[in-house]
Amino acid sequence: MGDLVTYRALPTNSVDYIDPFLFLNHHGPQVYKPNNYGLPFGPHPHRGFETLTFILDGDIMHQDTGGGKDVIEAGGVQWMTAGSGLIHAEVSSDKFKKEGGPLEILQLWFNLPAKHKMAKPNYIGLQQDAIPSVEENNGKVKVNVISGNWRETKGPIPSVSDIHMASIELKAGGRFTTTIAADRNIFFYVVRGFVNVNGERAEKLNLVEFANEGEELTVEALEDSYILLGHAQPFNEPVVSHGPFVMNTEEEIHQAFRDYQQGKMGVWE
CATH class of the missing domain: 2.60.120.10 (Jelly Rolls)
Structure with missing residues (x-):
């Protein structure tokens, strides 16, 4: 770009x-x-x-x-x-x-x-x-809580869809375990570093995909690392997207373009 x-x-x-x-x-x-x-x-x-x-x-x-x-x-x-x-x-x-x-x-x-x-x-x-943060593992893990909860700490941004999001900084050797309900989908992206996730290795610039088979998530940093971790209940609704619009049907996409062209999303000054 x-x-x-x-x-x-x-x-x-x-x-x-x-x-x-x-x-x-x-x-x-x-x-x-x-x-x-x-x-x-x-x-x-x-x-x-x-x-x-x-x-x-x-x-x-x-x-x-x-x-x-x-x-x-x-x-x-x-x-x-x-x-x-x-x-x-x-x-x-x-x-x-x-x-x-x-x-x-x-x-x-x-x-x-x-x-x-x-x-x-x-x-x-x-x-x-x-942004509130929680330190674990003797300061080797720092969790920046954005939405939802981490342990007893509540994130400052309310999510209408109950999406929990955090960014996590780990020093080499840092380790944490958390529990996420099995019916919730996990978002896990390694921004920097190299980590072990439930026994599997994941390096920077990789997204980790999980099966909904268990509740415990254990992460250990093999070097200084930074990850994004989130989870949410899936909506199980149709996803129809086109460029900057994400709706449920093609007609809703067409309507979005019409509304934009008619100034219903505001006029840029």
Whole structure:
């Protein structure tokens, strides 16, 4: 994407989606020179799903037709519920474009169930210090809780679909065990490093797919690692997507395009 290096972990040739987790783009890691053009994601529409963006390095300047606007820096996250539809842009701040520096950003898309697809759009941006963290294994494991719960710690972002999400930093030798109900689908992506997951090895830039056969998940870092871990009840609904819209039927996709063209998702100023 221009000079942006991107790895797509979902969908792939072997996995369309892990209901309700639809899509993951991993941008970077890379270093931008001073006086760069930054991120290329100018104004574009969305309807029918949610996005969660992790800023590991660099920053994102967000703006949308629902009134959301801010700059989130390294360590922060952005959660946007597109719902009935909006237009948004995700670009680099003027400071980053002028000074350059390291950049690594991941964006994950969650489906919305049919009953929430036309919900009012919403945006939440959190800097790193607003995200609660839990340390385990004598500080070798740090869990950043974004939505849902981790042990007794509740994430700051409410999920209408009961999606639990965390980013987890592990030092070499760090280990944790957690329990996830067998009927919930697991999202597990290795951003950096090399880990053992229930006896199987997984390295960076790999998505791990699970069978719904047990409840215990044990992870051990073979080197310093960073993972995304989430889980959710599958919706078991039809998924019809076209570009920036994710709905349940082809007609709903056509209607989304008509609504966008008629300005019903807002008008970009």
